[in-house]
Amino acid sequence: MERIQYIEKIRKFNRDYANVLGKIDQDIYNQPFPLTEARVITELHFTKGTTATEVREKLGIDRGYMSRILQKFEDDNIIAKKRSSNDQRQYSLYLTNNGEEIYNGLVENANQGVEKMIESISQPELSNLITSMENIESIFSNENPAQSNVSIRSFRAGDVGYVAHLHGILYDKTYKFGPKFEYYVMKGLAEFMINNDGGELWVVEVNGKIVGSIAITKSNDTVAQLRWFVLDENYQGLGIGKKLMETAINFCHNQGYQHVFLWTVSILETARYLYKKYNFTLTEEKSNDEWTGTKLIEERWDLDLSKVKSFD
Known part of the structure; x- marks a missing residue:
């Protein structure tokens, strides 16, 4: 297969499934938080002590929007800030107990949403789907x-x-x-x-x-x-x-x-x-x-x- 054909197939896959996966995200993760806010909460759960810059760069969030999200989270007692020991200009971010409870609620909603999404998929098809997802993830990650x-x-x-x-x-x-x-x-x-x-x-x-x-x-x-x-x-x-x-x-x-x-x-x-x-x-x-x-x-x-x- 010519290289241009590989490229075209990758672009077709992206077009076909961007809408599908985007709809999944919107349907599952925006209750009661918008998708971007839910992603920030999830990131803070898994990377305790990370900085706003690291989260913003990883998730591709606008600097101003990121600042507004964090201010809202701090006002709602979802996050706590501690001055970074490595850089006094930065703050390490942590979820509060309230933030962790919110994260657990997001996970429960997400699990219910995915369960509903896959209920019509047979076990062999589901196994094949997961294997394909793992292969794609592996190829595009440091675990190649x-x-x-x-x-x-x-x-x-x-x-x-x-x-x-x-x-x-x-x-x-x-x-x-x-x-x-x-x-x-x-x-x-x-x-x-x-x-x-x-x-x-x-x-x-x-x-x-x-x-x-x-x-x-x-x-x-x-x-x-x-x-x-x-x-x-x-x-x-x-x-x-x-x-x-x-x-x-x-x-x-x-x-x-x-x-x-x-x-x-x-x-x-x-x-x-x-x-x-x-x-x-x-x-x-x-x-x-x-x-x-x-x-x-x-x-x-x-x-x-x-x-x-x-x-x-």
Whole structure:
């Protein structure tokens, strides 16, 4: 897609939903306060001790209007001012007990309003809506995955179930795999938990959230199998798959394996590209009509570990 098309789609989204979201704000938050005043109260609740300048700049409020709001709030015993210790020209702002009660009332009204708004939305649609909102928020915030803390660690209690969950969600949502595939994944993971001699399972976390995994299991004394390589699509393209692959290959070298293989399906183009990059070779194909109800091509890929060095 050309860049101008991305820009036009973003502008269309903004046009379509600015009115919707603006109406939500007006309907929910202006009882009994106007929207801007309600936003100021909310900001003061979450950022105790902030200054008028900080609130005004964050919310984009005119200086004169901000001054009138604060004067009204002070007269109505909604806020209290304390001279800032960092700048004697500034005052730190706090909600009074009365202000906190008003904030709680705004929250109750807001919750009732949102509940009414979403009452006709199905649970799957609601889950999809929230995920989309979180993705947009993440991309436009400092929590963008590209700027986040990424760590890879060996699995511990509770992780294996989450690895199965990641497979089930990803392959159902993106590729329409059915419950038989999820059973296949869970069966293998259960067997691994009973006997993982010569193998290891790693999970990758972004800011403490598990977003992917990879594993090595022992086939025989010289041959290993790479399994359960999965990554949340929201975190693809950030080099995480590369880090997982190198973690697994390093482990194979350290264990003295001479060969490693894996099974995948032909429709997983991103994964297949990575396997080629690390010198895996396609060695076998077979059909599979159990997981999606349509014909899939399963592929075996093999790697002679003497052709790949360990990674620092």
